[in-house]
Amino acid sequence: MNIKNFKPKLFVILIFITIALVNSYSYDDDDYYVGAVLEYAPPAYNFKDPNETPVKYVLANVKQYNSYAQTAKNQGAQIIVFPEYGLLGGAFATRDDVLPYLEVIPDPHQSSSPIIPCNNEIFDNRTILQSLSCIAIENSIVLVADMGDVQYCDNSTSVDNCPSDGRFQYNTQVAFSEKGELLAKYHKSHLYGEPFFNPSTPPDPVIFSTDFNVTFGMFICFDILFEEPQKTLIEKYGIHNLVYSTEWVNVNYAYARGVQESWSKLYNANVLAANIGVTSAISGSGIYSNGNFINSYQNPTTKPANKLLIGKLPKDPTKSTSASNTLKINNNRGYESGIETIDFIDYEPFKREYDGKVNSIHGDIETPTSINATIIPFTISENQVNQTIVSSNNDLICTFTYSTGDKIDKNRLLYSLVSFSGNFNNFFNSQLCSASICGSNDPSSCFDNVFDSSSVFTSIKIEGNFQSDYHIVPTFTTYPLVDNYLATYQFGDQFISVSNIEQYFIGTSLFAIQWNDTSSSDNLSYEFI
Numbered sequence: 001m002n003i004k005n006f007k008p009k010l011f012v013i014l015i016f017i018t019i020a021l022v023n024s025y026s027y028d029d030d031d032y033y034v035g036a037v038l039e040y041a042p043p044a045y046n047f048k049d050p051n052e053t054p055v056k057y058v059l060a061n062v063k064q065y066n067s068y069a070q071t072a073k074n075q076g077a078q079i080i081v082f083p084e085y086g087l088l089g090g091a092f093a094t095r096d097d098v099l100p101y102l103e104v105i106p107d108p109h110q111s112s113s114p115i116i117p118c119n120n121e122i123f124d125n126r127t128i129l130q131s132l133s134c135i136a137i138e139n140s141i142v143l144v145a146d147m148g149d150v151q152y153c154d155n156s157t158s159v160d161n162c163p164s165d166g167r168f169q170y171n172t173q174v175a176f177s178e179k180g181e182l183l184a185k186y187h188k189s190h191l192y193g194e195p196f197f198n199p200s201t202p203p204d205p206v207i208f209s210t211d212f213n214v215t216f217g218m219f220i221c222f223d224i225l226f227e228e229p230q231k232t233l234i235e236k237y238g239i240h241n242l243v244y245s246t247e248w249v250n251v252n253y254a255y256a257r258g259v260q261e262s263w264s265k266l267y268n269a270n271v272l273a274a275n276i277g278v279t280s281a282i283s284g285s286g287i288y289s290n291g292n293f294i295n296s297y298q299n300p301t302t303k304p305a306n307k308l309l310i311g312k313l314p315k316d317p318t319k320s321t322s323a324s325n326t327l328k329i330n331n332n333r334g335y336e337s338g339i340e341t342i343d344f345i346d347y348e349p350f351k352r353e354y355d356g357k358v359n360s361i362h363g364d365i366e367t368p369t370s371i372n373a374t375i376i377p378f379t380i381s382e383n384q385v386n387q388t389i390v391s392s393n394n395d396l397i398c399t400f401t402y403s404t405g406d407k408i409d410k411n412r413l414l415y416s417l418v419s420f421s422g423n424f425n426n427f428f429n430s431q432l433c434s435a436s437i438c439g440s441n442d443p444s445s446c447f448d449n450v451f452d453s454s455s456v457f458t459s460i461k462i463e464g465n466f467q468s469d470y471h472i473v474p475t476f477t478t479y480p481l482v483d484n485y486l487a488t489y490q491f492g493d494q495f496i497s498v499s500n501i502e503q504y505f506i507g508t509s510l511f512a513i514q515w516n517d518t519s520s521s522d523n524l525s526y527e528f529i
């Protein structure tokens with residue numbers, strides 16, 4: 001977890017080469033904007049250094065943000081999105097531990113005049129807000145980052161349920177304009193193993209508009225799976241552009257990029273998603289439009305890496321026609337319409353054993369993978385036609401039908417069909433159908449994160465009898481990634497069917513969470529597909 005391992009000289013050279021080789025996008029094109037996301041792995045907090053303090057630590061990350069914002073700006077980016085916990089890191093476990101990292105963030109929606117923290121003495125002891133505001137000004141770029149908000153309270157004068165320590169503490173996404181003005185703050189609603197923060201209850205939908213005339217919805221990590229605030233963002237505010245800061249823990253039925261792509265596809269939206277790149281298990285960032293990859297990245301190693309992605313997006317993705325019928329390969333290295341930038345590491349396909357626990361920057365966390373799912377392992381062979389596997393769990397019956405061709409990896413023939421219906425470790429009620437390659441030929445590896453494969457499934461269909469009040473996240477993952485395989489999927493479909501597949505098959509899933517207010521799910525499908 002040490003950025004210093006990354007050979008600073010090489011880093012500098014790469015920046016120059018990159019700048020020399022790529023063309024900047026033009027600002028004149030009114031129908032498009034250029035977005036950037038940074039997958040960023042904050043270094044480990046140096047407990048051994050007596051001079052290390054939370055503020056120093058955060059400012060070191062801020063400095064990195066500045067240099068990436070500069071690179072992004074030089075390549076034409078008008079907005080840059082940074083990941084969840086990218087500034088704060090993870091050297092805290094309690095509410096008191098995290099307090100020195102937090103700042104009182106004013107709510108610009110409650111303020112009659114613009115709030116510009118840069119060079120503003122009122123903010124002299126709120127160095128994060130001040131520096132982010134200055135970075136936005138210096139680079140004339142809209143900046144979205146994740147930090148921590150503390151709001152002091154007491155039960156007599158302020159809101160109810162003031163925590164006993166007298167502080168609300170929030171995981172908070174902030175947005176600044178090119179002029180350094182605080183545009184919005186959003187409090188994470190659905191926390192994931194973050195006992196030091198309060199959730200926003202009820203979820204608070206937040207949007208902001210930029211000078212380049214795009215209105216963005218905001219949310220953080222786990223929020224992407226839940227009904228609110230996203231339903232309000234879509235239905236009430238008509239959002240088609242999303243800034244998404246995340247520390248997504250990959251599971252093989254919901255890889256970070258798959259979930260991001262899926263959201264973009266389901267809502268005909270642009271998604272600017274920035275993940276922490278601590279290791280392959282917590283990685284996967286991208287820029288998406290209408291379910292298409294403009295640019296994306298997945299850290300293929302167990303080492304931390306940073307990666308800046310830039311892409312050009314239609315301001316109104318619903319009017320974009322370029323989307324559907326051609327296959328566009330995204331091999332983690334950017335492609336046609338995306339710009340590749342700084343790459344610290346050489347790409348090697350990577351496969352990781354997985355035991356349901358992930359070493360996150362906050363220590364080991366139990367993922368929702370430890371559930372009593374039904375796992376049906378099966379072995380593939382060449383030229384199979386419409387083989388059908390069935391897996392059922394409680395009331396859910398999953399069926400997977402596949403065909404293979406000549407391209408089969410004879411050393412890795414084991415796949416599995418997983419079904420689950422029930423409560424996911426108190427996170428939510430869920431139903432899941434997932435067919436994917438196992439980590440090895442040992443069936444105990446059949447729920448592992450796997451990022452490569454060398455067998456082609458020429459066609460697949462996965463389906464399940466999902467309850468109608470469950471919201472389905474469809475994903476389809478190949479190596480390399482291809483972005484239009486979900487093109488035929490329609491909002492609410494209980495199946496994914498794809499044929500003429502040429503890429504190596506990793507997995508496909510229908511991962512559904514119970515959304516209790518079903519009154520509007522029909523409205524979603526009507527309006528947005």
Ligand SMILES: *[C@@H]1O[C@H](CO)[C@@H](O)[C@H](O)[C@H]1NC(C)=O
Nearest residue numbers: 103104121122123124125126
């Ligand atoms: C920051 O400064 C303000 C006055 O400008 C003061 O009221 C506040 O207590 C200070 N906060 C901290 C954390 O020092």
Ligand SMILES: *[C@@H]1O[C@H](CO)[C@@H](O)[C@H](O)[C@H]1NC(C)=O
Nearest residue numbers: 154155161162163164165166
């Ligand atoms: C405020 O009230 C809640 C609920 O009664 C209680 O749990 C909490 O400790 C109180 N907070 C303070 C700061 O007294």
Ligand SMILES: *[C@@H]1O[C@H](CO)[C@@H](O)[C@H](O)[C@H]1NC(C)=O
Nearest residue numbers: 030031210211212213214315
């Ligand atoms: C922003 O969009 C609105 C509505 O589409 C349009 O009327 C306005 O002229 C646009 N402004 C700029 C600066 O492009």
Ligand SMILES: *[C@@H]1O[C@H](CO)[C@@H](O)[C@H](O)[C@H]1NC(C)=O
Nearest residue numbers: 369370371372373422423425
């Ligand atoms: C799985 O099922 C076993 C046996 O019924 C039970 O003891 C265990 O608690 C279950 N585990 C989970 C995570 O539900």
Ligand SMILES: *[C@@H]1O[C@H](CO)[C@@H](O)[C@H](O)[C@H]1NC(C)=O
Nearest residue numbers: 385386401403459461497499
């Ligand atoms: C296999 O299934 C697909 C999709 O249902 C169908 O179009 C195709 O005709 C089937 N092939 C054979 C040989 O049955």
Ligand SMILES: *[C@@H]1O[C@H](CO)[C@@H](O)[C@H](O)[C@H]1NC(C)=O
Nearest residue numbers: 226227428429514515516517
């Ligand atoms: C949805 O309903 C189920 C069953 O009534 C309940 O267990 C669950 O907590 C509800 N979820 C939410 C987010 O309200």
Ligand SMILES: *[C@@H]1O[C@H](CO)[C@@H](O)[C@H](O)[C@H]1NC(C)=O
Nearest residue numbers: 231235519520521522523524
């Ligand atoms: C969805 O549409 C129905 C029928 O038009 C309407 O009654 C309901 O209020 C709508 N729900 C929302 C959340 O807009």
